[in-house]
Amino acid sequence: MDKSPKLSAKKSRIRLLHQYYSYTGFYAFVKSSLGKVVVPISLFIIGLWLVHLYVIDFHDLFTSITTTYSPIVILSVFLATESLLGLVPPEIFIAWAGKTDTPIFYLSVLAFLSYLGGIISFFMGKAVSKIPSMKAYFEVKMAKHMKMIRKWGGFLIIVGALLPIPFAMTSIAAGLIHYRFRNYLLFGLLRFVRFYLYALVIFNIF
Incomplete structure (x- = not known):
């Protein structure tokens, strides 16, 4: 069977999606978002390195944390x-995981x-979407996020x-517009990636 029509249709669909995301500003949004976080993250890493060199040894700090607080407490704070x-x-919690006896387990x-x-x-x-006053408040406060998720899903x-963009904000916006939960669960799995x-590149815990 000749698959070329199917391949052509698939290529056309990909091309149309590319044009759509180009025209609606999706790529510009990703570029802008990365540009906004690259400098802060770089400064954060440099700051941590300087603090580690001249103020406090992070190995000792995280060792102290692991002996002072139980993993349940630390993980509960992280979930909150x-x-x-x-x-x-x-990244702070990933660094903590890297100093535990079982870093891959705690990273997971x-x-x-x-x-x-x-x-x-x-x-x-x-x-929130079911409470009119709260919904109106969040629709104003999160207008940009809601507009973007309606546009790009x-x-x-x-x-x-x-990317280093507040995942909670995106998730709240998805809930506000009643985005399909099954799809949200699927795309959200990339959080593991x-x-x-981060652990491999920044903290090298593997």
């Missing part, structure tokens, strides 16, 4: 931060909790899962 707008950089737990935190944020968005969730890449 990932569910509420992601205010604490996950962190990735799962981040994924779970996104799901919690998604349902927070759905719950799953691709924005993919970007939020992979981000955590393993």
Whole structure:
């Protein structure tokens, strides 16, 4: 059977999607978002390195944390931060995982909790959408995120899962517009990829 018509149709669909995301500004959004976070992340890493050299040894710090606080406490704090707008950089917790006796296990737990935190944020968005006053407030505060997820759907969730963009915000916006939950779960799995890449490239725990 000649598959060329199917291949041509597939190529045409990919080309149309590419044109759509180009015209609607998706690529410009990703470029702009990366540009906004590259400098802060670079400064954050340099700052950590300087603090490690001149102020406190992070090995000693995280060793102290692991002996002072139980993993349950640390992981609970992480889940809370990932569910509420992601205010604490996950890199700090990845660094903590790297100093434990079983770094890959705790890294996997962190990735799962981040994924779970996104799901919690998604349902927070759905719950808020049922309260008129709260919905009106969030529609104003998150107008940009809601507009983008209506426009780009799953691709924005993919970007939020992979890149240093607040995943909780994207998840809340998805819940507010009642984005299909099954698709959200699928695209959100890329959160695991981000955590393993960060650990491999930045903290080298493998």
